[in-house]
Amino acid sequence: MLRKLLPHPLLTLTLIIVWQMLVNKLTPGNLLLGLILGLVIPFVTAAYWPNRPRLRNPLAIIEYTAIVIWDIIVANVEVAYIILFKSNANTHPAWVTIPLDLRTPEAITVLAGTITLTPGTVSSDVSACGKALLVHCLDAPDPDAVRDQIKDRYERRLKEIFE
Amino acid sequence: MFVEILISAGLVISGIFGIVGSFGLIKLPHPMMRLHAPTKATTLGVGGALIASMLYFGLIERDLSFHELMITVFLFLTAPITGHFIAKTHIHRNENKDSLPETGTARPWATFDHPQQEQEQPEQQS
């Protein structure tokens, strides 16, 4: 019953926060309105999100986020360097296959998103069974290193969070 | 003063990454390489502008808002999808099974995964 009324508690929480960010004025009325919307919207759209992913270790999210933000900043500088100062001939793009241990779609998505947002990599495709990720690297003289780093730096942590 | 410097720095960084991203779009030789330029550089570019804006309104105009943060989050959520789709377009149009590495699994990359045609299905209307 509660599951039906509150299909995605985390989503509800997110929405309440989003509401506060939108109205930008923390008042009891707004909080109430946010709460109502945060309850109603997931309820109405529950059919589109049939299964609820489990979060084993929510606190690990914070650490993960911090790492990603740092990596993003670094990524941007690196990419800017490549664009501005590296000749095209000296740049070595490469495709990399990342075998996946993750099984939840949500986790895979977060991993793929992270890859795209971080240094010189874009997650370009998944295998038809969902057990491998295709990543394109802007400049990767050593593709295997990229694969290992991704698996170690991101996938491991995500595995902890989700599975 | 510090605030001003912070904001100005944000603005300058934003401008640099913005223009670099768009420049990369022109400069880089390969479609997949071009994909790296804007999805990243622009993300920090616009992110910088948004943070600068947040700081500006919060600290100088005394009218702090999280709107900019929302946009940033939103862009961070969507940029990977956009990149993913553009990459898939490229794979679909310009690559084939041999030009890409093996998946290491039994199935091919999803873009190449053509399920066998099934029988015609009558019109479904609601």
Add this chain to the structure above:
Amino acid sequence: MTHWIIAPIVLPAVMAAIIVMSMRHHVLLQRIFSIAGLTAVIAIAAGLAVQASTGVIEVYDLGNWPAPFGIVLVLDRLSAMMVLLTAVLALVVTVYAAGTDWDRRGNHFHALMQFQVMGIMGAFLTGDVFNLFVFFEVLLIASYGLMIHAGGTRRLRAGLQYVVFNLLGSTLFLFALGTIYATTGTLNMADLAVRVSEIPQSDIALIRVGAVLLLTVFAIKAALLPLHFWLPETYAEAPAPVTALFAIMTKVGAYAILRVFTLIFGPDLPDIADVVEPLLLGAALITITIGMIGVLGSNRLGRLAAFAVIGSMGTVFIGMSSFTPETTTATLYYILHSTLSTALLFLTVDMVRERRMGSSDGYASLPAFRQQGLIAALFFAAAIAMAGMPPLSGFVGKLLILKSVWPLPGAGLIWAVILVTSLIAIVGFAQGGSAVFWKTKAPEESAEPADAPAEAAPEPAQGLAFTAAFSLLAGIILLTVFAGPVTSYLSATTGQLYQRQGYVDAVLTGPERVGGDAGYGAKGHGDADDGHGETDTHATEEGH
């Protein structure tokens, strides 16, 4: 206080919504509901016409905002008459559509019909030029749907042309409104009338451009050359009941020109009239000529009828172009006549199409069909009405126009054009009618049963269809027999139209405004003095 003025607009809208919401799968329910609703609209429209015939101009401030700041509906004799005409025509057309099963051949016929009626009613009643645009769009988009109702390759292609052409027209409408607003700063017709008459010399050029653009917008709807090109294909391809309803659509254009160019850009403003009147007359003369030549040069009844419409609009505009009370009265009579006759003609053409296999209305000789005599009689009546032959109203209307333009310069040319084109039309109608109704093959000559699928010509339920057609004919006859009373109503209408101060006063200051100023103060936090004060300020500004 009366809210009846808005009923012809809101009632169809609500009916359409109910039809869409709860009976979109039940054609029979839709029919009953639709016909009942339109009957109610007729009753209301008749009541409004009676009310308007007292000569009082009634104004309805929507949202209780005073003119010119809010939108107003204005009921005068002219709008009441057009509303009633629309209601009657819509009912007839709906009955016909139900009687011939046209409404079953596609989706949402009745809802679109109701929306169409709503749009037309709004266009006739509104006292605000931008609101006029909105209602034009309502009636247009409904007409797009009705035009392509039931589909078919040719119809869809013709429909595409119709839509594209009218999209250009809508764009132009906005250009015109932009120009007018940019110059005068108002949208209310009465307010525009005041402001345009006081426009400084430096802005004359702009307001003239606005006026001419607006004229061309309405001319498109009214199928005035060279902006009529949308009409022949549209009318020839649209479903017949729809075309019959379209009879009023060209009149919306005519109405709008009459309204705007008597009230806002009246004939007493030489700067504008000097541009508008020659343009209008020239276009009208070419329109009637090309229309009637088209009647002669057609090879299909549908196309013939379409060109007959163009010709009749030419006649309307010949009458309208000189903006004298006599010509306007004659024109109004002709508008009434032309609406009913056009509708009758198209229903007749449809009856022929339905009975000749494969919707053929071409002049090729085909076997005789069911009820040929009766349909031929209807066609004959419609043809003589359209061609302006006695004893039907077309003749009366034409005489009225001829007589009314006699004192004007260029009367000789106008007469010659009207009369010569009448002859061309007579010959054209005679050719078409004799080819379709007289020159029939013996059935055995063309009997190819294998090629004629049985479901191609569904057995139409005759009663309702003929009832519709004959009631139009009855309308034409009544219009002829009671031409005296009708023209005296129309004279009074014209009088009201040219007495524009009456309209302006009624809208801007008149006591007839429903609710009056008192109502305004009752708004939430609104405040009577303020609202009133604004009005006063505004009035003094106009004073200098």
Add this chain to the structure above:
Amino acid sequence: MIEYALLFALACYGAALLMNIYRIVIAPGVGDRVLALDTLVINIIALITLFGIHQSSTMYFEASLIIAMTGFVSTVSYTRFMLRGDIIE
């Protein structure tokens, strides 16, 4: 100081927009066009944000938010179109 930084950033994004339109018009493949359009959208968001700072007005936030949203949807639509033809199959 903020003023100059702002002008610098505005100039950067202006130049970026011109590069984007160049890439949209002259592109080796359709994917590049979509990529350039996507970039253009993001640059415009930045530009509007900068303009908001310039005018000291928060009025323009919704415009940025909605551009971000619609830009995403249209990019996905274009690419889906190229991948599958039908974008909402």
Add this chain to the structure above:
Amino acid sequence: MDTGGNFLPIIAALPFVGALIPGVMIRAGRTACATYTFMASALAFILLMLSAPAVFRGEVLQFQLEWLPMLGLNVNFMLDGLGLLFAGLILGIGMLIILYARFYLSREDPMGQFYTYLLLFQGAMVGIVLSDNILLLLVFWELTSLSSFLLIGYWKHLPEGRQGARMALTVTGLGGLAMIAGMLILGSIVGSYDLSVILQHKELIQASPYYLPALILILAGCFTKSAQFPFHFWLPHAMAAPTPVSAYLHSATMVKAGLFLMARMWPVLSGTPEWFYIVATTGLITMVLGAVIALFKDDLKALLAFSTVSHLGLITMLLGFGTEAAAIVAVFHILNHATFKAALFMSAGIVDHETHTRDIKRLGGLRHLMPVTFVIVTIAALSMAGIPPLNGFLSKEMMLEEASHTAWLSNPWILPALATLGALFSVAYSFRLVAHVFLGPKRDDYPAKPHDPAFGMWASPAFLVVLVVLIGLMPNLIAGPLVDITAAAVTGGHPHAHISHWHGLVPAFWMSVAAILGGALFLSLHGALERGWNAAPRPEAKVIFDAITRASTRASHWLTDTLHNGSITRYGAIFAAAITAAGLFAWFESPMSAPTREMLPINAIMAIGWVLLVISTGCIIAFHRNRILSLVLLGVIGLAVSMAFVYFSAPDLALTQISVEVVTIILLLLALNFLPGRTPVESGMPRRLRDAVIAGAAGLAVGGLTYAILLRDFAAESISAYHLANSYKGGGGKNVVNVILVDFRGFDTFGEIIVLGIAALVIYALTKSVLRGPGGRWLLNWGPDDDEAGDRHPLMMVVVTRVIMPIALMVGAYIFLRGHNAPGGGFIAGLIVAIALLMQYMASGFAWAEERQRYHYHAMIAAGVMTAAVTGMGSWLAGRQFLTSSYGYIHIPPIEEFEWATAMAFDTGVFITVVGAVMLALHSLSSMSRRTGEQVNIHPMDVDPGRGAAPADGKEA
């Protein structure tokens, strides 16, 4: 006014009532039908006879009823001698024709129609002769053209019948229209359209500068109707009608209408040289020409037809003389001609009916086989030839007498000589009629075996022949008074006819003798003359008429089809060119004054926006063939426009523009899936140049207009000052644009959402009908051009959507709720929600998502419209106008103050409609895709490692 006049409208109406009888009675049998129809005419005739004594006493009976005072069109009738004569002929001969037709028409002929047409025609004719208002007369006049059209075309299976009918209609219609003009001029000269008034204003009319135009126009009507040269040609072709029709139309009625009108207008129009030279000359030519042609016609009816033409010419000529004496003769001959010509036509019909031919060359010797007919024809023909003592002789002698002392252009010889010539030919063809049909040896090759018909059929001609003889023998007794009163009516004086068989050895006597002898001689030389006639080249009127008709029809067709060739692109070019020209015309007619506004400085951001926009527009034109590129560029333009809105202080517009933009692009992409990807090169350089010139001119004009507007201020303060001032205190909102939308001009918005709702309904209905038609069949076999990529519903997209969509819905709610006080509102919110749903649909497919959809789109649209409408109507309860808004604040103590506004409810209607409309449109498009065999997935995403062994591309069967 005499109360006897009250019969007049009844007399005029009775035939029309009678016209309805066959429709009701036809099932009762042919005889019953004929009888009742007859009785209608008879009753009218009796009423006429009841009125006759008064007319003979010299009274003019009148009836007056206003019909259309504004026009001067009154239902005024009058009966004087002229009217009496004609009405008597029309009704009297009409009854005979009804009788005759009952026997003449065969079983296959639809008799009911015949009688209906006949009586319509009769009524029209009676109306003409009784009208005391020239406009009313016009009504009846044109009615005769219409009803005769129906009568002549009665045998609609015969091409000659149809063509003859159209020819008659065309020619008489032409005249009728001319006459309309003439009559209107005449009425405007006098100031009244009542005949009795007009007839008293001879001097006024003849002094008017419009006299000649009016005369010519009216005469054009008369001449065409009465088949005067050069309009004579239609009459013989009208002979394709059944004989009763010919007998009726061409003896007593239709063709006489022209004569009647000349006689009617004689008092005011005649007596001038113009009248004399136009009318008399035309009559003379017609008389001679008709007679000559008649002699060489082998078709009995054609012979009679041309003889009719000739006799009509004769009467016209007499009227043209403009003298009282001539008028008397004209009147007398009208009567006489009606009697013998009707008899002859009916007899010709009998011959045709019995022998199955009307070709004189195939006849002869019928004297023995059809003695009764022979007698009838002989008497009537002799009368027509002018042989004493028959009535034709009397009037022809008088005609020759009048001709003999009339000079034409001061020449005293021409007229008498030609009149004699006409009489001569008249004798010749009359004799030929008797001699070549009835005399001579009996033949054995008649197409059918002839014998005299039943009494009913020859009764009518026999009766007429008796009249011929009686009038001939006792003219003053039988016809005298009638002729007198008629002539009195024509001339307006009190003439007395001196009809006698012997006038002494006056010139007329010698002319008559010459005519009879010459006629006999010509007949004896007929063979030789005919060879000469056939050899002589002469214009064939029908050929010329047909050529003209065909040419004008073809020309019309060509012109119409050339102008309206179905090329919307050309229509558009004309449209753009015409409107640009009209705008420039309006603009350059008057001066513009100097600018009054200061311009804003050019800003770099907007300059870049401008560059984006101009480049994109240019590239769209240059690369429009690449459709996907065009769409991308369109998106750029949309963004540039949104930037302009942002820059120029229009946040609401920017939001709307952006959200509309994306939905439009998506619709276009959905459509482009089926449409060709490229536009082929089709128009050549000249065409492109033309379009570029038109487009450039229009662009310059619009740009110029915009610039002119931007350089000056409003001429008067804009009404929007009021909106700014009252938005908050009157409408309860700080976002003035929104308050205008939902309150000040909420009615516009009401219309606007209805437009949107209709658009969706139209799209739905259109899709349905396309799928039912050939388009649907084609879609079944459709396959995309390029091969499709795998992975329809990528995992990442699906997952991200699960988070983004609720957020987007939240944004929608936010935008909606704040709309009244900040940029936003129901419309934008609706679009955002629709876009949010769209994301979901793109992620997992439309069908998958739709199955999880709880609300029906149709119902949503309707509910939205209803919500808006009900909100509007809610103000009625408060006694206020539709859409009167109300707002206030609610205080819930622990929380805070909530604002409520009815405008919010209205905006909710907007919101619901928008969502419903967009979704219904998408639904329609996706149903097209499903028609192509696209399959519906059961899983939200194609690739899902969590699903284990399930096939990655699970599809529903």
Add this chain to the structure above:
Amino acid sequence: MELLLASAIGVLTAGGIYLVLRLRSFPVILGVSLLSYAVNLFLFASGRLVVNMPPILSDDAAGYTDPLPQALVLTAIVISFGMSAVVVMLALGAYLSSRTDEIDIDDPDPIPEAEPGAVE
């Protein structure tokens, strides 16, 4: 600034008209879209151009731009959106039914076979 806007509207109009005069439905739709941009901007311009004075009431506003044209343009945008949707679908429907996206119709009034020798 005014000149930029005026010329942009002119360019959009010219481009729109040029595309409307093309022979296939798709460019025509593009042209109609360009025209609607042009006219929306034009209508907007009828309130004259003002920077940073949005019509949102607030105490510290220096002034407001004319809100009325904005409301009109909003209505116009919505209406033209509905119209565009219909025209797109109609173009698609016509294409699917007739297998051509040509927008011109050939021979709208064919001459039926004539009765020999008759003027009919």
